[in-house]
Amino acid sequence: MMRRVLFAISLAVIIAGNLSFTAEAASPSQEHQPSTPIEHLVVVMQENHTFDNYFGTYPGVDGIPAGTKMPVDPNNPALGDVVPWHIGNATITDISHSASTFRDQYDNGKMDGFISALNSRNQDGKLAMGYYDGQDIPYYWNLADNYVLFDQFFSSARDGSFANHMYWVAGVSPEAPKGGKLSDVLADIPTIFDRLQAAGVSWKFYVQNYDPTITYRDVGSRGNRESQVIWVPLLNFDRFIDDPTLSSHIVDLRQYYIDLHNNALPSVAYIVPSGASEHPPSSIASGQRFVKAIIQELMRSSAWDSSAFILAYDDWGGWYDHVTPIQVDQHGYGLHVPVILVSPYAKSGYIDHSTLDFTSILKFIEQNWNIAPLAERDTNANNFLSAFDFNQTPHLPIFLPSTRASVAPVKKDPSRVIYIGYGSTLSLAIMFIGVANYRSHRAKVRELRKLLNE
Amino acid sequence: MRISKSVNMSETVYGESVARPRAIAAVNEVVASRLILVIAMVTGTFLRIWQIDAMGFNTDEAVYAGQAAAIAHVPGLSDIFPVFRAHPLLFQSLLSLIYRIHFSDLLGRLLAVVIGLSTVLVTYKLGKTLYGRLPGALAATFLALMPYHVIVSRQVLLDGLMTFFATLTFYTLAQFGKTHRPAWLFAAGACLGMTFLSKETSIIMIGCVFVFLALAPEVRTRIRDLIMAVVIMGVTIAPFPISLMLAGSSSTGSNYLVWQLFRRPNHEWSFYLTILPPAIGILVIIVAIVGIYFLRHEHSWREKLLLAWIFVPFAFFEIWPVKGYQYLLPIAPAVALLAGRALGRWILNAKRTRFTSPIRTFFNQPGLYWLLTVAVVISLGFTSWKQIQPRTSTEFLAGTGGVAGGREAGLWIEENVPIKAHFMTIGPSMANIIEFYGVHLAYGLAVSPNPLHRNPSYDPILNPDLQIRNSELQYLVWDSFSAARSPFFADKLMGYVNKYNGRVVHTETITVKDMLGNTVVKPVIIIYEVYP
Numbered sequence: 001m002m003r004r005v006l007f008a009i010s011l012a013v014i015i016a017g018n019l020s021f022t023a024e025a026a027s028p029s030q031e032h033q034p035s036t037p038i039e040h041l042v043v044v045m046q047e048n049h050t051f052d053n054y055f056g057t058y059p060g061v062d063g064i065p066a067g068t069k070m071p072v073d074p075n076n077p078a079l080g081d082v083v084p085w086h087i088g089n090a091t092i093t094d095i096s097h098s099a100s101t102f103r104d105q106y107d108n109g110k111m112d113g114f115i116s117a118l119n120s121r122n123q124d125g126k127l128a129m130g131y132y133d134g135q136d137i138p139y140y141w142n143l144a145d146n147y148v149l150f151d152q153f154f155s156s157a158r159d160g161s162f163a164n165h166m167y168w169v170a171g172v173s174p175e176a177p178k179g180g181k182l183s184d185v186l187a188d189i190p191t192i193f194d195r196l197q198a199a200g201v202s203w204k205f206y207v208q209n210y211d212p213t214i215t216y217r218d219v220g221s222r223g224n225r226e227s228q229v230i231w232v233p234l235l236n237f238d239r240f241i242d243d244p245t246l247s248s249h250i251v252d253l254r255q256y257y258i259d260l261h262n263n264a265l266p267s268v269a270y271i272v273p274s275g276a277s278e279h280p281p282s283s284i285a286s287g288q289r290f291v292k293a294i295i296q297e298l299m300r301s302s303a304w305d306s307s308a309f310i311l312a313y314d315d316w317g318g319w320y321d322h323v324t325p326i327q328v329d330q331h332g333y334g335l336h337v338p339v340i341l342v343s344p345y346a347k348s349g350y351i352d353h354s355t356l357d358f359t360s361i362l363k364f365i366e367q368n369w370n371i372a373p374l375a376e377r378d379t380n381a382n383n384f385l386s387a388f389d390f391n392q393t394p395h396l397p398i399f400l401p402s403t404r405a406s407v408a409p410v411k412k413d414p415s416r417v418i419y420i421g422y423g424s425t426l427s428l429a430i431m432f433i434g435v436a437n438y439r440s441h442r443a444k445v446r447e448l449r450k451l452l453n454e
Numbered sequence: 455m456r457i458s459k460s461v462n463m464s465e466t467v468y469g470e471s472v473a474r475p476r477a478i479a480a481v482n483e484v485v486a487s488r489l490i491l492v493i494a495m496v497t498g499t500f501l502r503i504w505q506i507d508a509m510g511f512n513t514d515e516a517v518y519a520g521q522a523a524a525i526a527h528v529p530g531l532s533d534i535f536p537v538f539r540a541h542p543l544l545f546q547s548l549l550s551l552i553y554r555i556h557f558s559d560l561l562g563r564l565l566a567v568v569i570g571l572s573t574v575l576v577t578y579k580l581g582k583t584l585y586g587r588l589p590g591a592l593a594a595t596f597l598a599l600m601p602y603h604v605i606v607s608r609q610v611l612l613d614g615l616m617t618f619f620a621t622l623t624f625y626t627l628a629q630f631g632k633t634h635r636p637a638w639l640f641a642a643g644a645c646l647g648m649t650f651l652s653k654e655t656s657i658i659m660i661g662c663v664f665v666f667l668a669l670a671p672e673v674r675t676r677i678r679d680l681i682m683a684v685v686i687m688g689v690t691i692a693p694f695p696i697s698l699m700l701a702g703s704s705s706t707g708s709n710y711l712v713w714q715l716f717r718r719p720n721h722e723w724s725f726y727l728t729i730l731p732p733a734i735g736i737l738v739i740i741v742a743i744v745g746i747y748f749l750r751h752e753h754s755w756r757e758k759l760l761l762a763w764i765f766v767p768f769a770f771f772e773i774w775p776v777k778g779y780q781y782l783l784p785i786a787p788a789v790a791l792l793a794g795r796a797l798g799r800w801i802l803n804a805k806r807t808r809f810t811s812p813i814r815t816f817f818n819q820p821g822l823y824w825l826l827t828v829a830v831v832i833s834l835g836f837t838s839w840k841q842i843q844p845r846t847s848t849e850f851l852a853g854t855g856g857v858a859g860g861r862e863a864g865l866w867i868e869e870n871v872p873i874k875a876h877f878m879t880i881g882p883s884m885a886n887i888i889e890f891y892g893v894h895l896a897y898g899l900a901v902s903p904n905p906l907h908r909n910p911s912y913d914p915i916l917n918p919d920l921q922i923r924n925s926e927l928q929y930l931v932w933d934s935f936s937a938a939r940s941p942f943f944a945d946k947l948m949g950y951v952n953k954y955n956g957r958v959v960h961t962e963t964i965t966v967k968d969m970l971g972n973t974v975v976k977p978v979i980i981i982y983e984v985y986p
Contacts, residue, residue, distance in 0.1 A: 257955065257985055261957060289923070289924050289925060289986075292924075292925045293925045293985060293986050296872070296875075296925050296928060296985070297985055299872045300871070300872050300875070300928070300983065396872070396873055397872035397873065398872055398873040398874050399872045399873065399874040399875045399876070399925075399928060400874065401874065402924065402926065414525075414537050414538070414697060414700070415525045415526070415527065415537070415550070417696070417697045417700045418525055418537070418543055418547050418693075418697050419547060421692070421693025421694075421696055421697045422543060422544050422547045422651060422693050422697075423547075424693070425644075425647065425648065425651065425689070425690045425691075425692070425693050426544070426648065428644055428686075428689070428690060429641070429644035429645055429647065429648045429690060432637070432640050432641040432643075432644040432645075432686065433622075433626065433641045433644070433645070435637055435640075435641070436626065436629065436635065436637035436638045436640070436641040439635055439637045440629065440633050440635060440637075440638070443633070443635070
């Protein structure tokens with residue numbers, strides 16, 4: 001009897017909980033209505049590129065300074081320097097990007113260890129000085145041409161992917177205590193999704209090729225697929241794994257397309273890749289295709305009119321960057337990374353120089369939906385509202401090409417040649433008919449006069 | 455002055471000399487001819503503008519109007535339509551002048567109507583030059599009401615202008631034949647050049663001219679005059695290759711010519727024999743043929759001119775198996791002239807000759823021929839009227855009218871689809887329509903990647919599967935017209951729709967009657983959204 005009562009109570013709690021979640025997700029209270037025209041924020045976090053690596057040669061940005069040279073060994077100038085070089089189709093590898101590599105490359109703020117740090121780890125140090133340009137990542141450069149490119153957006157941690165992804169969702173990056181489990185620490189750390197859930201603001205975490213069975217509990221047995229646990233930091237939180245009201249928000253990327261078609265895009269959508277992450281040495285072209293498909297679907301959905309899309313890169317990936325990161329606390333900032341904002345309200349072809357990091361995304365969410373901050377970082381972070389112009393005529397959706405317009409040959413305007421050529425021959429024909437007609441008429445008149453004279 | 459001229463002509467033909475009745479008859483002929491011409495022009499105008507805008511452009515219209523828009527720098531379209539595509543640009547450049555003032559598809563069709571009606575007037579002038587006012591007026595009437603000419607001159611096609619200049623060429627030749635003045639031969643050279651600038655297939659009209667001059671020794675032509683006329687024609691044609699060269703597109707024109715010459719036949723040899731007679735008018739053809747036989751005693755260089763005009767293009771397009779419905783339109787005025795000549799002669803000849811045989815007497819009544827004329831006119835007018843009614847079928851013959859739902863689908867695309875989204879259609883026909891009305895690039899799946907098997911004006915989709923996966927093609931379009939022509943590629947397209955999460959975002963339908971006579975709504979165009 002007792003068991004039945006307990007079961008009934010449990011069932012009622014679960015149903016009530018679900019109903020409560022549904023009601024909250026469907027209609028956030030007045031208090032949490034967006035304060036700007038942005039009702040949907042979509043953020044894609046790609047992998048491992050610095051700003052200089054992708055946009056160092058983009059016109060008008062704080063990019064690779066002229067005359068840049070990197071010593072092969074800062075302690076031995078005789079070994080010479082390496083200048084930035086265009087990667088193009090050159091073969092690259094996964095450059096070391098651990099916290100210790102960062103320390104060596106950063107070299108106490110001298111920023112001169114990019115090559116030596118890799119050489120000392122048995123990698124080809126000159127790889128770090130490679131960069132891509134508009135011919136390699138044309139779609140991203142086209143996005144920058146049309147929307148907003150941030151050139152002072154820093155990765156949050158001087159570390160690899162996990163730490164930066166943690167800042168992206170929680171504004172902190174705790175470490176596991178000695179002999180303890182990270183999940184125990186995380187149990188007490190709120191994420192932006194906890195806040196959104198509580199506020200009744202809808203959210204989803206979309207994962208390319210999502211496998212719900214891969215969580216922190218399976219690390220060590222799933223090979224390369226374990227990157228899912230790093231790129232979806234929520235899979236390190238017990239509550240986001242076990243509580244269906246939370247775990248049901250972590251879904252495969254296919255659901256993103258379905259949600260767009262059903263006009264059900266949540267207010268906040270985080271997206272992470274799987275194979276299309278651009279993590280060296282994987283294909284940057286496939287990463288562009290991945291991002292392009294996501295943006296295009298957003299653009300042709302009803303959500304576009306009230307959306308903002310952010311493309312960001314989680315860490316520097318071992319690549320060179322010339323900007324010495326600001327020291328805001330013991331963890332960061334890391335090197336500056338490429339970030340692009342696409343929105344109907346984004347300024348056109350605008351380069352935003354605001355100092356930002358991943359917690360600025362949290363800041364935007366918190367301010368837009370009136371949500372309490374999570375930690376000190378996001379409390380103090382700058383917002384990126386300067387990149388919007390809410391008074392402008394919203395951008396119409398545009399499917400930008402995957403080629404750079406500058407390489408297309410300039411067409412000659414043939415209209416003048418056509419008008420002159422065809423016009424003059426038409427006049428010529430009219431003239432010939434006129435002359436023939438005139439001569440015939442004159443001949444007739446002559447004949448008539450002759451007849452009359454006779 | 456005009457009356458005395460008619461009297462003189464009548465005297466040479468009929469011999470009888472009674473001054474007063476002839477003068478009255480001549481006055482009557484003038485009045486009747488003018489009345490007929492006015493009625494023909496009014497009716498012809500009505501048939502050409504009735505519901506002219508009910509349906510959007512077909513693929514050819516979309517291409518020519520798109521070229522005109524590109525010449526006129528119409529925003530959006532000038533980036534999509536290349537100016538140099540296949541044919542010369544006389545019509546397009548004329549249309550572009552209108553587009554510089556106001557851009558609308560209706561204006562393009564109205565220009566075609568004006569050209570068509572001008573052809574009717576030139577036909578009258580030619581008929582008058584060859585046979586007198588009444589035959590000219592009747593020929594003009596037949597052309598004004600002829601379904602073939604009515605249908606084509608309601609559309610933004612090059613053939614209407616080509617027919618106008620071809621008729622003008624033969625008018626100048628007729629004047630040359632009549633007056634022997636070289637100035638008319640030079641004018642003929644210029645007009646022939648303009649015919650070429652309207653559409654390059656009219657180059658075969660040179661054959662008509664030479665066949666005529668060869669078969670009509672009574673039209674004496676000096677070699678130096680002939681050479682001069684050819685030179686003038688060459689000068690007139692020159693803007694076509696020169697503008698291609700100056701714009702750096704000379705390979706476009708030559709590639710297209712090579713492709714046209716060696717492309718596979720797209721119709722059976724019986725195409726013109728079965729399709730054209732009802733379009734020209736069976737009665738018109740019969741009257742023309744019967745007239746040639748029964749008026750054989752009057753044969754002169756005039757009939758040689760008209761017959762050369764008809765048979766050279768007809769023979770050429772029968773032997774050269776690339777056929778388009780509108781390709782033989784330039785011969786329509788010649789057929790109308792032969793029919794007009796026959797009926798005009800019979801009407802004027804009747805009662806001027808007395809017969810003892812009752813059968814001959816019966817056939818010597820002008821009323822009989824007026825009745826026959828009315829029958830021809832009614833049959834032409836009725837057929838044209840039927841042809842210009844809104845289509846109630848999902849299939850039709852290319853070149854015979856607009857495409858149901860094409861404009862509406864295009865306008866929906868322009869309004870609702872993101873800028874620079876790319877479309878894949880079954881074939882290039884629908885792609886052209888989408889590009890014109892939708893202002894978005896579209897590619898036909900059926901366009902062969904083999905350059906030997908495709909119109910060089912079109913870009914093939916080298917790997918549709920890859921391009922959809924790369925998000926370079928975002929919309930697929932099925933249409934009933936292309937599906938009926940290319941069921942293989944229609945199935946292929948639907949395969950991509952199913953593979954890449956195709957979702958219907960827009961459908962155009964028409965109401966048709968099924969085999970049982972029930973009214974049913976059928977989709978004619980379906981637009982799918984796909985994503986990788």
